[in-house]
Amino acid sequence: xxxxxxxxxxxxxxxxxxxxxxxxxxxxxxxxxxxxxxxxxxxxxxxxxxxxxxxxxxxxxxxxxxxxxxxxxxxxxxxxxxxxxxxxxxxxxxxxxxxxxxxxxxxxxxxxxxxxxxxxxxxxxxxxxxxxxxxxxxxxxxxxxxxxxxxxxxxxxxxxxxxxxxxxxxxxxxxxxxxxxxxxxxxxxxxxxxxxxxxxxxxxxxxxxxxxxxxxxxxxxxxxxxxxxxxxxxxxxxxxxxxxxxxxxxxxxxxxxxxxxxxxxxxxxxxxxxxxxxxxxxxxxxxxxxxxxxxxxxxxxxxxxxxxxxxxxxxxxxxxxxxxxxxxxxxxxxxxxxxxxxxxxxxxxxxxxxxxxxxxxxxxxxxxxxxxxxxxxxxxxxxxxxxxxxxxxxxxxxxxxxxxxxxxxxxxxxxxxxxxxxxxxxxxxxxxxxxxxxxxxxxxxxxxxxxxxxxxxxxxxxxxxxxxxx
Numbered sequence: 001x002x003x004x005x006x007x008x009x010x011x012x013x014x015x016x017x018x019x020x021x022x023x024x025x026x027x028x029x030x031x032x033x034x035x036x037x038x039x040x041x042x043x044x045x046x047x048x049x050x051x052x053x054x055x056x057x058x059x060x061x062x063x064x065x066x067x068x069x070x071x072x073x074x075x076x077x078x079x080x081x082x083x084x085x086x087x088x089x090x091x092x093x094x095x096x097x098x099x100x101x102x103x104x105x106x107x108x109x110x111x112x113x114x115x116x117x118x119x120x121x122x123x124x125x126x127x128x129x130x131x132x133x134x135x136x137x138x139x140x141x142x143x144x145x146x147x148x149x150x151x152x153x154x155x156x157x158x159x160x161x162x163x164x165x166x167x168x169x170x171x172x173x174x175x176x177x178x179x180x181x182x183x184x185x186x187x188x189x190x191x192x193x194x195x196x197x198x199x200x201x202x203x204x205x206x207x208x209x210x211x212x213x214x215x216x217x218x219x220x221x222x223x224x225x226x227x228x229x230x231x232x233x234x235x236x237x238x239x240x241x242x243x244x245x246x247x248x249x250x251x252x253x254x255x256x257x258x259x260x261x262x263x264x265x266x267x268x269x270x271x272x273x274x275x276x277x278x279x280x281x282x283x284x285x286x287x288x289x290x291x292x293x294x295x296x297x298x299x300x301x302x303x304x305x306x307x308x309x310x311x312x313x314x315x316x317x318x319x320x321x322x323x324x325x326x327x328x329x330x331x332x333x334x335x336x337x338x339x340x341x342x343x344x345x346x347x348x349x350x351x352x353x354x355x356x357x358x359x360x361x362x363x364x365x366x367x368x369x370x371x372x373x374x375x376x377x378x379x380x381x382x383x384x385x386x387x388x389x390x391x392x393x394x395x396x397x398x399x400x401x402x403x404x405x406x407x408x409x410x411x412x413x414x415x416x417x418x419x420x421x422x423x424x425x426x427x428x429x430x431x432x433x434x435x436x437x438x439x440x441x442x443x444x445x446x447x448x449x450x451x452x453x454x455x456x457x458x459x460x461x462x463x464x465x466x467x468x469x470x
Contacts, residue, residue, distance in 0.1 A: 005034040008333060009098055009111035010080075011088050013041035014048070015322035016300025016329075017117030018070065020290075021080045023330020024115075031334050037079065038109060040086040040100055045145050046072050051319060053148040054178065057155065058185035064145050088118070088270050096295055113295055115329055116271070116284060120264035120301040120317050127233045128260060130240070136233060138242035141260045142178055151182075154257055155189040168192055171245055171253060173230045174261030175201040177349045180213070180360075182259045183222050184351050193222045194253055196245075198229040202360060204345070205414045206367050208381060209400055212416045213351070213358060220356035225249070233258070264317055266302040279304040281315040288339035290329035297333065299325035308342035308433060309365055309411055310373040316345050344412075346429045348422045357418060361425030364412025364432045367402055376405040380469055382462035386420040388450035397421040399462035401428070401438060408437040408470055413459065420452075427459050438467040 008024050010017045021037050028035040047070040055061050075082045083102060090099040097110050122141035130136050138154075141147050170186040172179045175197030186193045195217065197203065200210040201224060214224050225247065232246035244254040266283040268276075276292060277285040283304035290297045300322035307314045321343055328340045346363040370377035379402040387394040395418025402411045413428040415421055431441045442464040446457045456464070 003034075005036045006112045007036045007038065007110065008113045008115065009109060010037065010039045010115040010117060011098070012117035012119055012300065012302075013039045013046040013072070013075065013082055013084070014050075014117070014119060014300075015319050016119070016302075016326035017041075017115065018047050018075060018080070019323045019326025020115045020117060020297070020299055020330040020333075021075070021326075022078060023327050024333050025079050027331055027334040027336065033334070037081065038111075039075065039080050039082040040088055040098070040109075041072075041082065041084045042087045043144065044072070044084045046070060046075060046082070046084070048145065049319070050143060053142050053145070054181035054185050056148050057142065057151045057182070058188050064148065090270055091272065091296075093272060093275055093293060093296060111295070113297065113333055115326075115333075116268070116292070116296065116298040116302055117300045117322070117326060118267040118270075118302045119322075120266050122260055123262045123265055124260055125230070125262070127230065127245075128258070130235075136235060136242055136258075137240060138256060139233070139258045139260060142182055143264070151185070151259075155186065155191070169194065169255040170257045170259060171196060171230070171255040172259045172261055173197075173245075174259075174263070175199070175203065175224075175226070176261060176263065177202075177347065179259070179261035180217070180351050181349060182261060183217065184220075184353055186257075186259070187220060187222060187353050191257075194225060194255065195222050196225045196228055196230060196247060196253070198227065198248070200226055204347075204366060205360070205362055205416075206379065206400060209398065209414045209416050212398060213360060216351060216356050216358040220351070220353040225253075230258075264301065266304075266315070266317075268302050279313050279315065283315050285313060288341075289332045289337070290325060290340065291332070297329045299329045305340070306342045307365075308344055310375075312373065314343065314345075316343050318343075318347065320346075341433075344429055344432055346425060348425060350422065359415070359417055359419065359422035361415040361422035362413070363425050363429040364410070365402060366412060366414070370402055370404070370411050375411065377402050377411055378405050378466065378470060379403075380462065380466040382458070382465050384458045384461055385454055386417060386458065387452060388454055391450050393420065393451050395419050395421065397424075397458050399424075399458050401459070401462045401466045403438045403466055403470065405470060408439060408467065410436055410438055410441060410463075413462075415459075421458075424457075424459050427457075438463045438470065442467055 236243040284298040301317035381400040397417030
């Protein structure tokens with residue numbers, strides 16, 4: 001009788017997928033089990049930093065290769081049967097088969113275990129498409145290497161001639177992390193920028209923190225339009241490219257390019273929804289060990305996850321989560337019994353242009369999120385310095401801490417400030433992760449020296465003042 005090794009098919013070859021694939025190979029070796037790991041990837045790129053793309057566009061990163069952790073060839077050399085250009089079209093969970101197209105041919109592969117790690121795609125409203133269903137020239141997201149290449153091409157075209165004129169104005173639709181980062185990239189490339197958001201800049205933060213960010217963007221020359229949604233697009237008659245957009249405020253905004261920074265949606269449309277549990281976002285709801293249904297596992301941006309503070313399902317696609325979830329799945333395919341601990345939504349970015357510079361960090365729940373979760377939240381913002389005031393390194397920092405009245409439990413925090421401010425969010429994230437109170441964070445033994453912090457570290461000062469109020 002011919003022995004057939006256990007086959008694990010992984011859909012997607014970025015953070016979650018390849019973390020799962022290589023951990024499965026390691027786990028199999030440890031268990032003394034022979035295994036075949038096959039990866040199916042729609043694109044020709046693997047294991048790259050999507051978060052680094054805005055900095056590639058801005059010119060901070062010289063070439064795309066610097067963002068690649070492992071190429072397809074490296075994955076193959078390490079034991080993964082990786083098939084690029086393979087787009088999954090259907091999964092039959094009863095027959096345990098996957099249908100996909102590659103090189104223009106329809107193919108099918110069977111599996112013993114399936115790992116779904118297909119990630120997410122950018123959200124494109126209807127107004128971004130032309131009558132043929134294609135994106136209007138000059139409109140694009142910043143999600144893939146091809147996207148980045150397109151934006152670099154737009155931003156570096158020679159100015160000043162009728163035949164090859166560069167766009168002068170860029171509209172960034174969306175005020176989240178990618179929106180802020182692409183506003184920086186466009187300004188640094190020498191273009192006028194209109195950042196338009198239907199609510200506030202960085203609306204995942206509380207309003208007073210958003211205001212601090214908006215002021216710095218405006219100081220850098222970004223025109224910020226809040227409370228306004230893009231509702232239409234006008235094209236140039238001669239070229240068919242973008243000529244301007246219409247806002248829900250009734251105004252028309254002439255522009256030459258539009259960055260779609262309106263978020264992402266899980267890629268799960270090929271799965272049978274009557275069998276695979278999904279949330280309203282379309283994200284798969286896997287157990288903490290990554291299991292979905294017998295023989296099917298999931299990890300990464302195609303999944304909803306449990307929020308560690310509320311216990312509720314949420315959609316928070318981040319590479320940090322994807323890598324951890326992939327590793328958990330790779331272990332549990334061989335019975336390790338490990339669990340993904342949930343998410344806090346910890347995130348960080350910055351805006352840097354000339355003298356304008358601001359860092360942004362957040363973790364846990366905002367005040368609005370805590371209220372929606374039914375928690376009696378109290379928040380307080382405290383202004384301070386990142387270092388002792390007499391040191392040249394000292395920059396302003398505003399720390400907003402949110403806690404639950406009664407239990408005094410930390411619920412979240414937000415930090416906005418100068419150089420060295422935002423990474424302090426990790427201290428609060430660790431405290432929220434551990435279920436600490438504001439009093440416990442205020443009393444922690446944190447490092448102090450004049451170039452790095454004040455005697456009362458900023459997050460501890462903010463926690464102490466909130467504790468006093470409670």
